[in-house]
Amino acid sequence: MRDEVAKLGVMRDRLSDLPIRFEAVDYCVASLAILSGVTFDICPGEPTLLLGPNGSGKTTLLKLGMELLRPSAGRLTFAGREAGALSRSAIVFQKPAMLRRSVAANISFALAAAGRSANPNVVEHLLDQVGLAGFEHRPARRLSGGEQQRLALARALARDPEVLFLDEPTASLDPAGTKGVEDIIVRIANAGVKIVMATHDLGQARRLGGDVVFLVAGRIIERAPSPDFFVSPATDAARRFLAGDLVI
């Protein structure tokens, strides 16, 4: 996918942000600890899935990685550089906000924000990548939930990301919508974009593979390759979570 974009002459040479390294990162709001002592690396390769119950800190972890939040304590580096240097990441939120414009104008805005030319061919190409070809002139807010999520993915791709953070992008979609979004995510991952995705959907985590980071109450409880995590979880909390017990 990125090769195809490169053919359109829009790829830029930039420094890599990977690995993104969390070292003993805490994040607190007032006296409430949202994340505590988080240490792990986001490396190139297969998708990294942040798994855990609601309130476990998945979204906060994504926002830290995207530099939308700053750690209260600990260190966060991007390919060894301090925070503030990040330029090749994008994020898709659980409920993305659509600009009050057409589908094409939403993409053009994202391209302009990324310092790229809003060439109609690029817009068309990005929409084609997410299965929204022909939707250019539709009002973005009138799309279905699944279509809006795909448009949000196209907007994220407009940044030509090296890392794509996804915050439960299929949480409010039906099975057909979920499959459509998952297929796009797989294609993006296969094109070499590092996917870091928060989910509490076990089936989705199994389908997308990669490695699993299991969080409970703001702490990383376990990290393992997806097959290992689902077949032989190392911790009692993970076993209970996989068994469908309530883990808080």
Added chain:
Amino acid sequence: MEPAGPLDLLLSADANLVAIVQLSLAITLSATFFAALLGMPLGAFAALVRFPGREAAVVVLNAFMGLPPVVVGLCVYLLLSRSGPLGQLGLLFTPTAMVIAQTVLISPIVAALTRQVIEDLWAEYCDEFNAMRVGPVARVAALLWDARFSLVTILLAGFGRAAAEVGAVIIVGGNIDGYTRVMTTTIALETSKGNLPLAVSLGLVLIALVMTINALAWSIRRWSEKHAG
């Protein structure tokens, strides 16, 4: 010969009536234009910039939406009177003074409603814009553009308020026949004189104007929902 009725005056496009309506529209449209110039940037600033005392400023701005027109008229009168700080300009009892009074009256309305619209939109867009690394100028431009239909509705609300106002313009304009006499002041005067046909016909024009404005606002909203989402 019987005096002309309200409908006769309207249908015959009475010259006096037309002049009054034209002056009213010119003053109110000018005031709306200046209120937009002042109020929209002020509202956007209050919505997007955090500064000490912002909450108090927002409360004051909201409270000023209900400014009594006669008090505004009195303040502008004191400002423009011979002994006032701007007395040298000789603007009192001129259409310009009426424009100033109406601008003062509706600017807080435009600013307060703009602040609310932009703030609500910013709350919605904030995470996306931060994630896209949208710069400050592009943010403001995008917010104003995406709120354009609401902002037009706000201007129409300001226009409606100014068009229907009588207290301020009668104080600073003086209701001079053929010079500063507008629809609302004429209605008040002619009613007190018992010349009801002219008062009623002007009332009908004013109501028609307000209804047209509201129909326009409704149409813009519907169009925007259909085309911009």
